[in-house]
Amino acid sequence: MNYATIKNCDIANGPGVRVSLFVSGCTHRCPGCFNEVAWDFNYGEPFTQETVDTILNMLAPAHIKGLTLLGGEPFEPQNQPALVDMLHQIKGKYPQKSVWAFSGYLFDKDILPGHLGDPAITQEFLSYLDVLVDGRFVEEKKDLTLRFRGSSNQRIIDVPASLAAGEVILWQDWQGNGRGMKG
């Protein structure tokens, strides 16, 4: 896997101050995509253990609330193994930090059925996620007033609650407490 950028002070892609990793490679090709250069799987730098160590160090300060994965497409089959390996290390070291991911794939129609590569890897990937913002960016539904989303079709999903319920439960922990809303 390659990655485009790492930000260590991102306040736009999840609650609180976060580290964000923009991976390379995306097959969705949404018109109006905010990050077209990252469609190419070879864009950017190779993602190595040194990169993981950098991210682990960036996550260390107490004011960093967690990690957000964006792209590109984190759920492309060729991107999942490296991300799962990194998340395993992060959750081992910082179990209290939240993990958010953005995907153009749909949680219930694309990701859960296990069509995206090795189902065991996808399952492990989901086990590390607190929130998934899913759905492609749709230019006609673009809304700059939306928090954490580019277009109104995208859903902010509470992943542990959805896995437990067997249906999509929307995240509503806007104040840092309470969770769960059927979607």
Ligand code: SF4
């Ligand atoms: S899923 Fe995201 S990165 Fe991929 S084309 Fe759509 S907006 Fe761009």
